[in-house]
Amino acid sequence: MADRTEQYWFDRNDDCRTQRRKKQRFRRNQARGLSLAAVMFELRKSYQVLFITLNVDKRYRDDVNFFTMQGMRRTLFQRIKDAHAYERRRRSIGRPLEDDERTIFHDIRGLVWRQESGYDGGSEHVHLIVFVSVSRRDHVRACEELGVAWNRITKWGGFDNANRYAHSYRNKWGVAIGYVHRNDDEKREALRKLIGLYMSKTVQEPLDRDEDDKLFGVRYFG
Template sequence: MFDSSKKYWFDKNDDSPTQKRKKQRFVRNRITGLDFEDEMFDEHNSCQILFPTLNAKKPFRYDVGFRTMQRFRKIMFERIKDAHAYERKRKRMGRPLKGHERTILNDIHALIWRQESGGDGDENQHVHLVVFVSVSRRDHVSACEELGLEWERITKWGGFHNGNRYAHSYRNKWGVAVGYVHRDDHEKREALRKVIGQYMAKVTQMPIDCDEDDKLFGARKFSAE
């Protein structure tokens, strides 16, 4: 589907077996991500799509290695899961959350994630997200900002980049894949599938401290759990 996929897994310094493993991992990630996108738009007529990058603030960047960022990521995902569990509990009690009690975590249907290192070593750890959010969030830029601020609050050392604020910068690369996306909007969905099937699926910039068994890519639902 994507003719330019080689750059998302190929490193000229890798030996042949490593190149083969990376290509297989890239293809596996791409299939998983694109199938997940299809599934989300089967379940939801439309979504707000957020594209944040979660990282560490500069003063703490060299203190946050792969394992620490991995732990931060897992805590963040558990907080999202907990927010949905609490909301379901309130509904069962006949006391649904009021508007001011809801946070962005309650409005996250699902997400696709990839963890990587931005440097030559184990520095500048970060996590890219494609987040499927309820369309009740009318402003996707502020929704992405709120998610980043939650990350900062939860991790204490965290920082973030609000990719939705710079949607225009993707126009000539993949097309605009953030903000409101309807299942029948073929142009925006094709752009979104390029982001997921190329950028999110890539297997370069692997942290040096990760093992073969460490997951660096995944997709997860929350609202249906």
């Protein structure tokens, strides 16, 4: 029986051992990503789900390799973590954040990430599936705010806000982004496909990475 997931891990230029390892890694990525999504909907009944690609402005792409992008990604995640820690400290002393102090970082509950290179040595970029509090009523604006924050942090950044054209994915995975309720079976299944196939893939891997460098992961921020 044909493996319908083959396009997400198979490269005919790989030897048999490499093909086997990539398929195993694809399965591990699937398990981790889908597990996080399941836990997120156990903890809260609904989210605004964002799908964003973080990249680099064309003027600076020649100056950014895998390790540069890796560092910028880690800085972004640390800023989100710091925002949650600061909010918890404020609450502990009875001084919750004012509305004008909140940023998109405070409303990010968890995310799935994948770092990769464009085909044929293209630019470095990071895909994110982000679970955001439904207090953010406009998912397109929330995604835009995250992209602007990335630009501010990196100075060289660019981004693609896929929430602006969410319905263009209807015939691919289904509409998996925007407002998603735990009981919306259609959107939940589309989200499982987006995470379990596209985000879990083991193709487009950067050539300059070391064997131990991670290309996929999940984060929970609370």
